[in-house]
Amino acid sequence: MSTNFNLTLILFGLFLTSCNNNNTIDVNYLKEGLLCTETIPLDFIDENGEIVSEYIDSVKFSYLDSLAYIENNPDEQKIYSTPIALDFTKKIKPYSPEYYMAYTAFNVAKVIEYYNQLFDNKIDFNSQEEYKKIEVTIGDVPYLTSPNNFIFEENSNPSPSLFFHEIGHRAFWYIEGELGIKFKGQSYIHAGLLEYFTVSLNNSALVGEDFLPVKILRNAAWIYGYPPHDSLSLKGLLEGIAASYPQKTQDPQSNVSKFCHAYMTTYRDYLDILDNHRGGMIITSTLWRIREQLNQEKTDRLVAETILDLNKFMDMRSEFYTTNKDEKLHDKIEWYDLYYGLIQKDKELNEGKGFDIIKKEFARIGFPIKCVNL
Known part of the structure; x- marks a missing residue:
């Protein structure tokens, strides 16, 4: 050669x-x-x-x-x-x-x-x-x-969860706006469903690695209780950011300090309200555990198809939901609409094989599922 x-x-x-x-x-x-x-x-x-x-x-x-x-x-x-x-x-x-x-x-x-x-x-x-x-x-x-x-x-x-989360916002704005699903703003239900797809696509329970401060990372592997703990408030969010950047927080010219000051000034009377990004993990963690038992493909499809029919399930409340004393029903999607919808869709898609799993995981989080007649 x-x-x-x-x-x-x-x-x-x-x-x-x-x-x-x-x-x-x-x-x-x-x-x-x-x-x-x-x-x-x-x-x-x-x-x-x-x-x-x-x-x-x-x-x-x-x-x-x-x-x-x-x-x-x-x-x-x-x-x-x-x-x-x-x-x-x-x-x-x-x-x-x-x-x-x-x-x-x-x-x-x-x-x-x-x-x-x-x-x-x-x-x-x-x-x-x-x-x-x-x-x-x-x-x-x-x-x-x-x-x-x-x-x-x-x-x-x-983490690529950064992109999965942000594009998720676009998806859910469209689902609420153009498709008309009645979340009525970024409720913890809205945020929790969005974040389920974030963790599922990322195949990891963690959201925010190397772009959120460690103290406010979101972890779907944790058990979040319902009603939400006080630490999931807007005040808890700001405290987590401040604790993550102690020196920058003390510098009034730093970007971190400006952000915290703007929130504390504008929302000083509302700091006890739920931070829906972290509060949504009540829903995300529940669905994540269902996914671990049903698998990704079945759970992704189950959640997506349930979302598209949430208005229909909300309109059926009188057939399945028993209110507590003095409880007022609101014209927006609540946990019981999602819970009932998942079980109905599971019957349709999976022959009801996920029934016990869904029931167990919603009960584990503290939702009063006895109020839902199945």
Whole structure:
């Protein structure tokens, strides 16, 4: 075999390796305390170095400069950041702007496709045009991530539950708004159902690794009691954040301090109300234990199809629910509508094989299931 032929083979091999390296990237993330690596395809980046996706219209990358709150209102948050140009024509370096943007774009599409499959394309994500403009920001407040601005700390390894949760918000806004399911706002039922799909897709009970402070991580493996404990209040949330960043909390110019101050100022008379993100774990943990016994596929389908019929089950309350003394029924989805609905759907989908499991897990959490006539 000639020297030239050998050289050609070597060069061809190097070419293939280079192509493969440019078509995938290894991303790191935390899962249950362990650093994991996943190789993701970069097929959403075209030959011109542009992100092309039916779910994303544009992308922007920036570094956080500061936060501000108009009249100390936490719902009027202003993010000031310095944009950085992205260059996908070169090999992506770990923890670079392109690395975090690729990680985000890949997972946005992954979660949308998960929900599309589960809900039979009933959720029109592409109608939510404002969320198709994706921004990634490097800053010290990743817990302030939103569905169109994903915030990472520099060199962090955020769990993909970050994306699963945020796209879940989009899904449930659509389910409530366009599909008309009567959650009546982000109740703990709404939040708990949303977070069930977060943990199920992530195949892990933990939500928030390396983007939520450790003291407010959400863990579906815990037993949450009903009625919810006082620690799940808005006050408990703010105390957890403050305890996680003691030095920053003392600096009135820090982003953490500004956030806590805005909440304490605006909601000082409502600090005892339930923090629905953490309060929703009452529902999430119950469904997670059902999933452990029924398996993911059956439970995902059971929960999704129950959600779509929750209004119907709510309208049947007079047939199955016995009120306690002085109890007022509200025109919104409550735990007993979900409980009754899961059992009815289980009969339809699984021949009632999950009945004892569902009943046991709702009772374990403290729900007064004797009030529901089955």
